[in-house]
Amino acid sequence: MKDDQLLRYxxxxxxxxxxxxxxxxxSRATVVVIGLGGLGSPVALYLAASGVGHLIxxxxxxxxxxxxxxxVVHDSASxxxxxxxxAAQRCQAVNPDVKISCYAQRADSEWLSQQDWLSSEDALNGQVSSDDGLTVIVDCSDNAAIRYAxxxxxxxxxMPWVSGAAVALNGQVAVFDPREEGAPCYRCLYPALQDGAxxxxxxGILSPVVGIIGTTQVVEALRLIVGFGAPQHGYLRTYDAGTGDWQRWKVPARQTCSCQSDYCSG
Ligand SMILES: [Zn+2]
Incomplete structure (x- = not known):
């Protein structure tokens, strides 16, 4: 690490x-931020400031x-x-070290499955070599179909990913890590797409609620990358700005869910 990086970080x-x-x-990690709205704004800014290697x-x-x-990543001039x-302009201004790739594209399943940052052999085996950083997806999309994709x-x-959602005075964060044996997936939590979400x-949405949920998503992305503290995968946390309360729920894996078959057995 260079002197200016030692100082910056x-x-x-x-x-x-x-x-x-x-x-x-x-600095070796790749983080894919899907959605650059209310959640994606703090997610992209804090990931850039934190010095993530590649921000997609x-x-x-x-x-x-x-x-x-x-x-808040956008301003009146944008x-x-x-x-x-x-978002890329702002993040690059915050931290010129970060490689930023932009896709003005909807992250549907066809597009996601075509991305080669998702298909490394190391990731398939759940093992990342010391040269290749971890790839994490942070979902900030506000769209159920994209979450299932x-x-x-x-x-x-x-690959691990961090889900986030916020509306009105409420928000939630959940971490899914299929590298862990028997881990639940998003479909274990929400088996069917909910109409009328x-x-x-x-x-409406109270402005700082997306900040609270988005910054919590960044903590979880960094926890996955660095491995500090207690793992949070398999938990759903909910926040209510009306009462000020956070609650944490264990998400059980559904034995009938397809995630419990052979996806990650290598
Ligand atoms: Zn599942």
């Missing part, structure tokens, strides 16, 4: 839970004035720009 390196090894793991930004939307109340372009591709490729455009 000194407050991470000071933490015994991160140290130089942890910071190097962050995916969103097919453009910045609108109504986004700016909560989507209205009309693609969200990935706007991410779930399927992560099961097939044996709440949306921010119809129900």
């Amino acid at each position: 000194s407050r991470h390196i000071l933490l015994p839970e991160v140290d130089i090894e942890g910071q190097e793991a962050i 930004l995916v969103d097919d939307d453009q910045v609108e004035v109504s986004n700016l109340q909560r989507q 209205v009309g720009l693609s969200k990935v372009e706007s 991410i779930n399927e591709v992560c099961l097939q490729k044996c 709440l949306t921010c455009s119809e129900n």
Whole structure:
């Protein structure tokens, strides 16, 4: 690690839970941020500031004035720009070290399955060599169909991912890690696509709730990469800004779910 990087990341390196090894793991990691809206804004910013090696930004939307109340990676001058372009400019300004790739694209299952960052042999075996960093997907999409698509591709490729959602005064975060034997998947938690799910455009969203959920997603992505503290995979955490309460729930694996067959056995 170069001197300027030692300085930039000194407050991470000071933490015994991160140290130089942890910071190097962050700098080798690839994180795919799907959705650059309210959740994706803090996720992309904190991942860039933290020095993640490769940040892959995916969103097919453009910045609108109504986004700016909560989507803090964008600003008034970015209205009309693609969200990935706007977010990439800001993240690159925060940290020029980070390699940023932009896809102004909807992360549907066809597109996800075509990406070779998802298909390394190491990831398939659940083992990442010391030269190749971990790849983690952070779902910030606010779209159930995309979540199921991410779930399927992560099961097939044996990759961990962090799910997040927020609407009105409520949010939730869950971590799924198919590298762990018997781990639940998103479909174990939500077996069927729910019709009539709440949306921010119809129900509103309190601005900082997406910040709380998004920054919690970044903590979980860094926990997966660095390995500090207690693993949170297989838990759903919910936040209610009305009461101020967090709650944590264990997500049991469904024995009838396809994730419990042979996906990650190598
Ligand atoms: Zn499952």
